[in-house]
Amino acid sequence: MPTSGRTRIKDLLDVERLDNVSNPVAVNGWVKTVRSSGGVSFVQINDGSSLADLQIVVDASCPDYALVGNLTTGCSLTVFGVLQESLGRGQKYEVVASSLEMLGGADPEEYPLQKKRHTLEFLRELAHLRPRTNTFGAVARVRNAMAFGIHQFFQQRGFLYIQTPIITASDAEGAGAMFRATTLDLDNLPTQAGHVDNDADFFGRPAFLTVSGQLEAEIFAQAMSDVYTFGPTFRAENSNTSRHLAEFWMVEPEVAFCDLDGLAQLAEDFLRGIFAHVLETCPEDMAFFNRFYDKELIATLEDIANSDFERMTYTEAVRLLEESGESFEFPVRWGADLQSEHERYLTERKVGRPVIVTDYPSAIKAFYMRLNDDGETVRAMDVLVPRIGEIIGGSQREERLDVLQRRMVEAGLDDAPYWWYLDLRRYGTTPHAGFGLGFERTVQFATGMQNIRDIIAFPRTPRSAEF
C-alpha cells in the first residue's frame, strides 16, 4: 500500500526527534542492497531525503519474511515496523519490520545500477536513474539548498525577484551564439525575394532563446531599484568542456543607484553568503563531497566564507602576471583578454582565494559597460575562483545616452532594436550595475564535482540532448 503518513528517513534518523524510537513507523524507499545471513536479512533503503540509508531488519518473526528473497537493488518498498537502536555497528538505528510490501520490482538482470560504485561517465547515460545514487542525490540536495539560499540572500536585502523572457527578439545581446526559436517548416521555408520570409514566422520576425535576462532586468532596476533574475539561459556555442552547458541557469542581480564598487561588494557578500549557507544547511552531503571528491572542499569554502576577496584592476593583474616569472602558453599583453591559465595563476597561486578583477580594456568588453574617464577601460568586473576560473561576470552599465550610442556604433550595432534600452537613458537615467552568476558553476565549485554535466539533472551539450 502506498502510504500516507509515512515518515521520511531523514526525519526518522533525526536525533533531535527520537520520540520515534520504539514506536510504530511507516517508511518508503528504494532498495540499495540486501544482505541475508541465515534467518535474518538486512535491507538498506533510501528515499532521497538524506544521504543516509535506513537499515530494515527482517527476520522469521515477520509474516512477510519470504518476500525478502524477491527484493533486489532498485525495487521500491513500503515498510511498517519499529525503530530501534541497532544491534550492528554500521548504524545507530534501524527499523525492525513487522510487515513489508514491494511496490515495484527491478529485474536484477536488467537494472543497470549495481550496489558498487559506477563511473560518472556511465551514470551520465542513465540520467533517469542516477538520482538514486549517493552522489547525484547529494548534488540534488545541495543544488536545492543553494537555489533557496540565493533567493533568501536577495529577499533579505529587499531585492525583487523578476522573471525575464526566455524567447527574445534581440539578436545581439552580446553574449554568444543563440538558438533560433521558430515555427517555420524547415523542409519548406517560405521565401521573399530569395531570402527566408521572417514575416511568416510566429512572431513576424526572427526569435531566439535568451542568452541573458540582463537588458530586461535593467528595465525593472530603473523602476524597482533592486531586482534579480534566476532562470534558464541558452548558448549555442560549440563548447566541449567540463564547465560549459548549452542550457544553464543564471542569477542576474541588477541594482540602480550603484557603481562598480558597490556591485563588487554585493558579489562578494553574495558568494560568501551562499557558501556559508550550504555548509550550514547540508553538512552531511558536504562531508560526503569532502570525503569522495575533494579533501580540501570544506576548508576551502569555510575560508572563502570567512575572508575578504582580493581586488585588483586589470592593469594591475597584467603587471602581476608579467612580474610572476611564470612561463605561460599564451603571452601576457595589456589589451588582450586574460587566458584561463592567467586567471588560474592569479586566483590559485598568487592570491590563493577569490579575486575580483576590474576595469578591463573597452575593446574586449561589451558595449553596455560604462566607459572610464581614461577612455580606454570600462567598469567591468570578473570574479575568479580557484579551479573554476570565472564564476561571475558583471559591470557598471553605461548610463550616459551619448556615450552609449557612440559605443554601439563602434561595436557595429544597429541601435534601432534597442530603442527601449536607450529610452532608459533618456528618461531618468541612473548609475546602475549588475552581474551574472552561472548557477551550475557555483554548485560545481561548492560540491567539488569535476564536470558540470553532473550538476544539472539533464545536461544539454553539443550533440547531446537525451532525456
Next chain:
RNA sequence: UCCCCUGUAGCUCAGCGGUAGAGCGGGCGGCUGUUAACCGCUAGGUCGCAGGUUCGAAUCCUGCCAGGGGAGCCA
C-alpha cells in the same frame, strides 16, 4: 572548432600479431546480526563501426562514430 587520450562480458579493466581473461554484478546453493557481507558452483563476448596489411588481427594502418581531458568562447 582545435590538440591529446580511450572504446574488449551488465560495470571496472587486463590482454597489444598465434584458441577471449579477471574482479565486481547476475543465476543457483550455503551461512543465526550483516555493513559494497562472506563461501562454493555457474551462465555470460560481432573485442565501437567500416575498410586495409598479414598465412593469421582485439592487437598493426586508414577513415568514421562515441566518450573523456585540455584549449578557445564564456557563466
